[in-house]
Amino acid sequence: MGTSQKFLLDYFRRCQKVLSRIALGADAKAVFSELQTIVESMEPGRTASVLQLNPSTKTLHSYVSNRLPKPYVDAIEGIEIGEFVGCCGAAVYLAQTVIAEDLQTHPNWRLFRDITKAANLEACWSVPIELSDGHIFGSFAIYSNEKSLPTDEELEILTMAAHIGSVAIEKTLLEEKLRFAATHDVLTGLLNRTQFEMLAEKMRAHLERRQLSMSLLFLDLNHFKDINDQYGHDLGDDLLILFAKVLANELRESDIVCRRGGDEFLVALSGTSKQGAEMYVSRVRKCFAKEVVTLKLPRKVEFAAGIAETASGPYLSLDRLIIKADQNMYKHKAQMKKRSAEEMDRRFLE
Numbered sequence: 001m002g003t004s005q006k007f008l009l010d011y012f013r014r015c016q017k018v019l020s021r022i023a024l025g026a027d028a029k030a031v032f033s034e035l036q037t038i039v040e041s042m043e044p045g046r047t048a049s050v051l052q053l054n055p056s057t058k059t060l061h062s063y064v065s066n067r068l069p070k071p072y073v074d075a076i077e078g079i080e081i082g083e084f085v086g087c088c089g090a091a092v093y094l095a096q097t098v099i100a101e102d103l104q105t106h107p108n109w110r111l112f113r114d115i116t117k118a119a120n121l122e123a124c125w126s127v128p129i130e131l132s133d134g135h136i137f138g139s140f141a142i143y144s145n146e147k148s149l150p151t152d153e154e155l156e157i158l159t160m161a162a163h164i165g166s167v168a169i170e171k172t173l174l175e176e177k178l179r180f181a182a183t184h185d186v187l188t189g190l191l192n193r194t195q196f197e198m199l200a201e202k203m204r205a206h207l208e209r210r211q212l213s214m215s216l217l218f219l220d221l222n223h224f225k226d227i228n229d230q231y232g233h234d235l236g237d238d239l240l241i242l243f244a245k246v247l248a249n250e251l252r253e254s255d256i257v258c259r260r261g262g263d264e265f266l267v268a269l270s271g272t273s274k275q276g277a278e279m280y281v282s283r284v285r286k287c288f289a290k291e292v293v294t295l296k297l298p299r300k301v302e303f304a305a306g307i308a309e310t311a312s313g314p315y316l317s318l319d320r321l322i323i324k325a326d327q328n329m330y331k332h333k334a335q336m337k338k339r340s341a342e343e344m345d346r347r348f349l350e
């Protein structure tokens with residue numbers, strides 16, 4: 001009997017090893033592969049399967065490879081969940097365990113009888129993989145090549161395996177969140193300054209080796225403090241988010257952008273001359289002017305941009321590039337402010 005005391009002891013030892021591996025940073029997929037093997041060893045003729053829910057399409061997809069026959073795996077790939085969709089589709093839909101003792105007679109399997117027969121699958125028990133916030137990640141199922149119901153212990157083992165797997169997923173998600181928080185700006189989701197400088201330096205060194213040009217841009221919103229003061233910080237935040245989105249949307253994959261702080265942004269354009277950088281700024285200006293109207297600000301919002309290019313010979317250091325772009329941005333800002341003052345004078349005198 002698979003659930004003898006010896007088996008249970010062995011099972012707990014193996015689960016403990018998996019938990020240690022999770023603590024040491026094992027990848028969630030590797031953890032589930034291991035859990036599949038452990039659960040399959042309960043009885044001969046058992047095959048485990050882990051499916052992941054795509055929440056936007058409400059469909060299930062293989063999370064880790066398994067030993068189920070390929071035609072069966074292909075047939076259920078991307079299946080939509082539902083109250084009466086097999087055991088996994090129903091377990092995820094209902095957020096509860098679904099057991100089919102005999103796939104040839106269970107109503108949920110009516111549409112799958114031929115493929116399960118061809119795959120020599122007779123019974124299926126599926127438990128939802130639930131995360132601590134209540135979200136259902138997917139399903140953990142056992143298929144058997146004999147009509148059968150799980151014992152209480154077998155069901156407990158399956159549920160525990162799904163739970164251990166959920167811990168691995170949560171840890172992976174949390175680590176991803178931490179990695180993102182350490183390298184990105186919270187408000188705009190762009191890279192933060194430290195991460196940008198690290199990547200821009202790599203870009204600079206790579207381009208210097210190939211003697212290809214690089215442009216560094218310093219961009220700064222005009223009169224942002226007034227916008228904050230007059231219309232509130234929430235609207236100021238929305239403006240920063242919108243500007244960040246436009247800057248990122250107009251970039252190629254090889255280019256990078258960061259929020260340097262406040263209303264200042266840096267962009268590094270790979271293999272791009274000053275002329276190319278000017279074209280980028282003009283695209284951003286056009287798109288920003290179009291998008292900013294959605295914020296319904298009663299005043300025009302503009303930005304100043306400074307460009308620093310490095311090409312051929314010994315390349316400028318990243319620090320020098322940033323300083324140069326900053327100086328050019330200030331010159332541009334001064335010109336813009338002078339122009340707008342002259343415009344005001346003209347209007348006043350007319």
Ligand SMILES: Nc1nc2c(ncn2[C@@H]2O[C@H](COP(=O)(O)OP(=O)(O)OP(=O)(O)O)[C@@H](O)[C@H]2O)c(=O)[nH]1
Nearest residue numbers: 187220221222223224225226228233236237262263
């Ligand atoms: N809403 C919002 N404001 C911020 C944030 N970070 C910095 N600020 C504000 O951004 C403003 C930047 O002001 P300044 O550097 O004087 O820039 P400015 O008003 O655009 O001046 P010019 O660039 O000379 O036109 C300050 O008032 C900061 O308090 C943020 O995350 N959200």
